[in-house]
Amino acid sequence: MRLFIRYGKSLIRYLVIVLLLMVQIICIFGLAYFLRHYAIYVYLAIEILSLLILVPLVADERNAAYKLYWMSVILTLPIVGHIMFHLWGKDKVNKSEHARIQRTVNRANIQQDFQKPFVVEMHRDNPEKWKISNYLYRQGYPLYNHTKMKYFPLGEFAFEDMIAEMKKASRYIFMSFFTIADGQIFDAIRDIVQEKVREGIEVRVLYDDAGSVFQIADATVEKLKAVGVRILRFNPVERSYHRLFLNYRTHQKIVVIDGETGYTGGINASDRYANINSPYGHWKDCAVKLYGSAVWSMLLTFLSMWSASENVEEDYQKYKSKREFTDGGYCQPFADGPSNNPENEGLDIFRHMIQEANREVFITTPYLIIDDTMRDTLCLAAKSGIDVRIITPGIPDKKRAKLLTEWHYGPLLKSGVRIFEYEPGFMHAKIIMNEFSAVVGTINMDFRSFFLHYENAVWTPQKELVDELRADFMETLKSCREMNYVDWVRRPLKIKFQQYILQVFRCQF
Template sequence: MVFMAVHILVVAVAAAHILLRPHRQPESRAAWLVLVLTLPYLGALAYLLVGQTNVGRKRVERLRAAFLGLPRPQDAPGWHAVPRTPDRHEALFAVGRSISGYLPVGGNSARLMEDSNAAIDAMVKDIDAAGDHVHLLFYIWLADRNGTKVAEAVQRAARRGVACRVLVDDLGSRDLVRGPLWRDMAAAGAEVRRALVIGNPLLRALTGRIDLRNHRKIAVIDNRITYCGSQNCADPEFLPKRKFAPWVDVLMRFEGPVVRQNQHLFASDWMGNGGGDISDLLRRPMEAVKPGFTAQVIATGPTFRNSAMPEMFESLIYAAKRSLFITTPYYVPDAAMQAALCACANRGVDTTLVFPARNDDFAVAAASRSYYSDLLHAGVKIFEYEAGLLHAKTLTMDGEITLIGSANMDRRSFDLNYENNILVEDADLTATLRARQETYLTQCLRILPEEVGSWGIGRRLWNNALAIVGPLL
């Protein structure tokens, strides 16, 4: 009798929490309810540990206070001289502004890096030329060839008096922070910090989810240069998962007012994770702004508006009139995004998706393929990249719009991780990135409806079963 009462209490409390938690999709609530009703104790424990988007109350307060308390980029002296932006895609930039408050701003330029190694070499060159400060934030920083190159450049800069601040995710860069390279940077005079420190995993699990991570990749140098893209501070061989290598990434080097927005975002992460006050950097007068394209930083995460990243993706997808080309390593959409992509192809837009043929996450790979049939029947062209793990997160639209950054098209990037992206309106830069996207197709296998239709019952069961798990996260 007592056992039955406890059983009912556990189920009732867990179910109430599931039903009352805000910002949950109906399919997510349903999946959690099924788990709790089927396996009450295990389900309730799982929901306690990973069912809530919570980084901890104190962290939420600190991170939000840092972001909202900093001077806004547009408050800097000289910002009034920044060129006005065209309004052809005003609605898209309005979505971005509603998410993180950054204005679309003109006067920017960018250069697409040739490949991962060239990107690291360019970053090292910029760090070696820095005269005032170097700010670096990476989800993953490895002590491999490229990781060591950047760390040694930071040490050189710190020794000559440049203020160097290095922030890495405590989980993604756990091997670096335990090793000598981390200590060497600190000994040279760089300030080094860990984002979302885990500490004791059991205690941390009681105050917030361990797997909510800072997935951003940001470099800001002298308030003048910033980098944005999918690339972590590591070799393309990516030794922790070498069997999937090479990791194929995209990184862009930006100059112009958009740098101040990435600086603001870095500063909020730095100060929100216990770093010193660096708000004065945001108050420095703007340099003379040259003619250039419109760009906007879009920052998302658990302390920003719920489901902001899928809203941005879906706005871009619905805005497409002629062409839409997307590369992403992880595709586990919500229902709205899947419907948006099908609608895009159904209305005659040339719609192309490129995923890795071999994914480092078997569950994501299977879940992704469960969505292929509907996409293909709507007319979406699907390709699987076979020459490594295509890690680039890129979107080009109508030959004019580019979105590049750290966000994947999966639920982790939608709701759980801190991400940074830059939205660009420029035909030349979009053409350059589209050309890079097209090169991937030469190393891809096109997936046809007939192939998906021939998949056996076992494969379809596997894919669809793992797709059901997606809403639990």
């Protein structure tokens, strides 16, 4: 009863969605049962239909793992699989919604400050850096100068700084999180934004509907709205369950204050990210703070997703800071999402970082569920003598995701990639760095981040920050256990069987 009182609306929405999905599945299987009386004709029709589906699917631009997944469904479940593919598997099923969101993103990115001299300077000073920077520039995310950056090696440090900056806000506070949850962290944020609204400051909160379900009470949301906080759910799941558009979530974490200060990283507005009540041991997360010109790019990313959610065009220039920034170095915020497929900035940047490395590649990620191309890229780097090290969680938050992560250890370890598990708890930081630059943001090394979720991150060549990240990585290694290829080969048969089955479905993780 307490659950219903606290999360009543969310509970009802999800119960209705589950019920409707069950009705769909029952109808699909019911149709298959009815057609059994016409076996010969149905068999012939299935053969023809399978040919018509599988041939275009093989030629599809999507990742090979998605093709394998749908081929398995179609061949394993005749009739039922065909209907499921028609309803949920075709790339065109969600095309109109993706196109609408991408138009909003494009309108926002037109407002970016495209200053080519910065890229030219990068080309002159360091060609390896230039390749990555120029790629992002050509994708609509220019290089910014005069931006100070600060690294927080734990979520609690980031929140302490963030809350202090919120108290100083004079124009607006904009926030986007995958998860917001009742607790000490969000209570502190809520108290500040309520006071700021009373002062006449604009406050917006965008959160993912699926990521926050049963985390934030209905009453909390209503109270915020009542005092004037503008708050939106991204992609309400009840709106598009029938097309499984509910798969496409905003995993972005962005806080922008007055257009001058911005934060991003792995942290959500929830106590576990500050180690207040983590159920998975010590929660190792991180964030970066930006102060300067590049915050404008982060603001545009936030406003584009807000505009897509509200379906109202924004006056972007209204929120741009008039301050002239003169201190700080280069950095390049960027965003990625399924509306831009088959272009995948997040995936491409990770591959660039690995391929351009001359000495080292260090990665922290909560999940290591990658496609064959990323696996081969990592293996080739290690075989070429690059010091490739990856830290994953010692205590997982999802057992199936952990099984799939461990499935990928084998070929990587065999090729010379060194893999470590963070023994004190859950590694949630999302970082990739080489000897000359780093990416910090929301991007996991899994299919959801690379292909299904809206993500954001910051690429930077600032030496001081890269050195800080490297030092924290090396310090974290002291609390890790290194994986061994022989132990991986000798893992229990039960585990191997589960992994063989799960890897067919890896594109859903």
